[in-house]
Amino acid sequence: MAIEEHHGPQSFISKYVFSFDHKVIGLQYLITAMFMGLFGGGLAVLMRIQLASSPDDPLVAPETYISLVTMHGTIMVFFVVSLALVSGFGNILIPLMLGARDMAYPFLNMLSYWTIVPACFLVLGSFLVEGGAAAAGWTAYPPLSALPEAVPGSGLGQTLWLAAMTLFIASFTMGGLNYIATILNCRAKGMRLMDMPLTVWTYFLSAILGTLSFPALTAAAIMLMLDRHGGTSFFLPAGLVFGNEELPHEGGTPLLFQHLFWFLGHPEVYVLVLPAIGMAFDIIATFARRPPFGYRMSVYSLLSVGVLSMVVWGHHMFITGMNPYVGEYFSIATVIITAPFAVLGLNMIASIWRGRIRFRVPMLFALGIIMVIGAGGFGGIYLATSVSDIYFHDSYFVVGHFHLMIGVVTLMGTFGGIYYWFPKLFGRMMNETLGKVHFWLTFPAIYTIFILMHFQGLSGLLRRYADHSIYGFAEVGKTLAPTITYLTFVVAGTQFIFLFNFFVSIWRGKVAGDNPWEATTLEWAGPSPAPHGNYGPTLPEAKRGPYEYDPAQEAGNDFAPQAS
């Protein structure tokens, strides 16, 4: 880039509010995600209280409980994990790790953030409207989502949900376009694609997957909107009766929505999980003091995971009565994903092998990711197989599985990333002891919660039910519920330690040097905190691969930065 001089923006508004600087935008995303996370996590706590309270004295009515479930899922997937991990860290890390001054299109980047802000308000505001927030699940299946009169939440709440999703998709597409252009175009001099840190590779794939799969949801959302407000019958079949009157719709197919939704929904999982895996690779390399095992193998595995993720959506729909041969195909294709995923997991484990491990906080979270991918992936095999999935479908087994994968993996990635790149952003370290307390209280508890949910599902406990006591089955699952509720309190409470640590460390943390972790990648080639423009007058050049560590050497002498 031919920018010679760098005058940072001067006024408060241009510096912190409508900023073009990728780091500020990334932080805006992160902080927005933290706020939304408090809210979405709070909903989870409310759900657990409801499940633990006596059926005679429930916390909320069943239709409100469904709203809680719906909005917890929506907020966590689209407004916490997507915002923190993909938009937040993506913006912060891509230019820094590529040795660029900013994203390819800083204005588009700012626009993308300010598109998501109204979406957040719509989501939060939907709790205040008549009928309450949307209640058709985060998947918004019709007819529940298509008939405004179906349940209280199907009214204005669902409309606001759809409006928020539209804004989210617009914002995410802008971000994705920007990521792809930046990665292809703004790499440091000398950096080939195969010299990029794995984190950048995962963002690259995640952006491609996002831009190619989100349009299917856009199409579905447009049709859903027309069914709700235009009187069309895309998803609404004939013969629906409401209040003893037959509705005028005819000929629509509710299943069509499910196909379109999951065509997005499944790749979306990888959009979220891949960056966490990439970060884990980078963090493990730094703290095991050796290059990740099989860099190229990991890149090719990531590529094949990406391609496969686009063609397996049907495994979410095994019980819809699909043709058994189609189900067979989706089963086999899904199980094939295990192969590249196992390569990734084994490469992570092999990366630690004979390393000189430093058990700092980011490393703990990265090691946690390996463990969770193992357990989560194992449950996935049972859900990929149509025979067992028919039993597990809509049970807590599914809830446990997907929370491990897109809940815990991404959360561990986000936390690990925050502890690891905090000095880059603020020039200070987060408190190590509080960080360790945070990890050791969060990880075992959250892991146990979702492993126990697998057992609840095995015993037949069904998800989304506000009150299980009226059903005479799944006794084992019911007895596990109180434990899960207590652990939820532990996890939720512990996050305040993290928030305290984060905000206090911004001003009071121990001052970090430019490269506190003795890492090699380009983001550490400039000063910390990174100034406007990221690097001084000259941009770094990539002179070698991203991970030149040697555990055999003395500490301090065991790494060669990519820029030197």
Add this chain to the structure above:
Amino acid sequence: MEATIVTSEPRRIPAAQIILVVFMGTVTMLFAGFTAAYMIRRAGSDWTHIPLPGVVWINTAILIVSSVTIEFAWRRRSQRWTALSLILGAVFLLGQIMAWRQLTSAGLGLGANAHGSFFYMLSAVHGLHLVGGVCAMIYALRKGSASRLIATYWHFMGGVWLYVLLLLAV
């Protein structure tokens, strides 16, 4: 320690071109999604084909002509040809609104017939994407003529329209 010494400089493509290509990929996937929906919905037992409003064919001709004029616009760096393409684009959009009115006055509102619903929806979504192209032309006119990238996008959206027409007509 072995160091990977990099000698060759990677080839770079202009960022705007990358963005355009990926965006066209996104739009393609959007219409692929609609196509899937159309195929499945069409197999429904209540499906009846309706004749498309006649003005659509005139609109299509106008859009094809505008693709020719925008080619002149960027090749000759001509503001006049750009303005002409812009006008043709706007006429096409107005023509599409006329098509909707023809259909509505024939008693086929948005929800009356599934085939008609698809016509309204697909032409509206296509029209919105075309509005983006018109805005880009207006922006370009302030400084000069339409660029090659705008022309590429315009051809692409023209192609999408021909595809939509083919899908709905047969």
